[in-house]
Amino acid sequence: MKIENPTSRDIADLAGVSQATVSRALRNSPLVRPETRSRIQEIAKELNYFVNRNAAGLRTHHSNTIALLLFDETGGEETQINPFFLSMLGYITSAAARLDYDVLISLQQLHDDWHIEYQASHRADGLILLGYGDYRTYKEKLAALAAANTRFIIFGPIIKDQPGNSIGCDNINGGYQATRHLLDIGRKRIAFLGNTTRRCPEFADRYRGYVKAHEAVGISPEASLKVDADNLEQLGIHAVQSLLDGGESFDAIFAVTDVVAIGAIKALQERGLSVPGDVSVVGFDDVPLAAHVTPALTTVQQDTRLASESLVEAIVGLIEAKPVESTQMAPQLIVRESCGGRS
């Protein structure tokens, strides 16, 4: 029994019931007599029938789809997506699938027209925003989203006056842990690699943690040890070069991101310096490959699985009009080999 593109009406005919009953049966409505229901479901299975999502969506005004917007543009043109966010993708998709949602992905440029469109066109019921972005351009877009009544949830820090809800990690705490570890193993001159302006609030918070850790041990960090670069991917390499070429002395590096830290290690080694012999390095994120570089990278781990699941729960909550709160999760220092010292 093969029908090209079976509809609920085909099944109704075959089962000798009305199309409405088929629809009810397939959605497991308790209104339908159990025997009828299972008979209908069997026929559906045999015909390889699946509910037409467009028709159902048109009727119900739900797409059962979440749009995942990835943006990653703290730097150059052809930037690869940060592996950190990529690693969340799997968890997000699985969590969404468990709640019966599909995931639509979209790479965003920050200058893009931020796709109020997704929800307005009924392609998605809500959005998850993922990426280290430039907060300045960011904020007004969020306001536009909010104004259009779009449901969205941001992976990132909680920022006063920022529209919408955020789920992220406690970056101050993370920066503190990283820096404190370096200080505790006896490092004194710790370079900070990353942007610390309001542009990148998570990085600014990591820097605040860095300062706090210094204060806790009674050292004041030196401004000359703070280095930034336009492009996050190049930052590690460029920063080490400029530090070294500037004759700056330092015995440790706290990099704002694992990708930066790995670049820095590379650059140090190329200049004949040993990690952790001469310089200790700590990163942030615990990217999948952090454990595999040499030396294995000590870093601050964000629980991406928990974050991903929280994001999905939050957006689904928003879709179902349940109350949702912004939350912060505690990051955890993972000690590996790139710092040396006692561990």
Place this chain on the structure above:
Amino acid sequence: MKIENPTSRDIADLAGVSQATVSRALRNSPLVRPETRSRIQEIAKELNYFVNRNAAGLRTHHSNTIALLLFDETGGEETQINPFFLSMLGYITSAAARLDYDVLISLQQLHDDWHIEYQASHRADGLILLGYGDYRTYKEKLAALAAANTRFIIFGPIIKDQPGNSIGCDNINGGYQATRHLLDIGRKRIAFLGNTTRRCPEFADRYRGYVKAHEAVGISPEASLKVDADNLEQLGIHAVQSLLDGGESFDAIFAVTDVVAIGAIKALQERGLSVPGDVSVVGFDDVPLAAHVTPALTTVQQDTRLASESLVEAIVGLIEAKPVESTQMAPQLIVRESCGGRS
């Protein structure tokens, strides 16, 4: 002027035309007078109107969406998606966006019910299959897809009798290049890390290239230097350990994948061996981080951008009922530091 959820009818009323004309104008139909068209488009913009995709899809039987199925299960349970495939995701999404398609992602377990559903439910017009899979379980699922008239395209080797079209790289050639490079720099005993059965056709082909390279220089590869493991992520580490513990002597490794190669390097270094001093290592894929590990990994690069774009073009071709051919692309050896020797 704010309307909660504007429809084409709202615009029609505002513009003083029929709803049909609005629909035509928004799709840039030449049937509509230019002035009328632009007036309508302006109103649509002002109202923040976007065509309801469910309604349009129901009418046209097109979702303008591609489903991207990622499967990655040559090994354990909680396997992370291979970064190699993850890096294709960005290119695929961009290429799809250029052709006006959305991308739905889905993580597949090979034992899953392989989602004939995607097309049958009109959520997607076609599928792209991505991953290193187990060919045995794979084949019958592909047959089921084909039987259900699902449009799909596989990233992988061209295999006789396999249903559907494939786009992939010439793995024999890639394996040859990698091995030949090791031989050319004077290595004699080259371990091969990976599965070489029909289960993993791409790996088997890479092995064939390995054998061919040996033959070309008149050496026959030794069976004892071929090592496999259940889990691709653990393979590199386990293989090196068993090779070393078995007292096997070798001066080079060709790993079937970068992830494997990186694990192998790690394990070698832990045993106090130098790469490339004692052992040269070549990988396959040119994963984003291959350039960042120490020593930087010499590897066989697959042009993921080209592959991604070809996949998208192919599936869109299939959707539009254009003829599509399976193709193979030539991989390219990228010489970095993990082999030493002349380069």
Place this chain on the structure above:
DNA sequence: CTGAAAGCGCTTACAG
């Protein structure tokens, strides 16, 4: 527990 009917918001022949 079941059916007849309305309607979700579009697209597109058909007629003018």
Place this chain on the structure above:
DNA sequence: CTGAAAGCGCTTACAG
């Protein structure tokens, strides 16, 4: 160039 009308395949009040 434009409009009236049908219909895509569902879901769900409404009536029985």
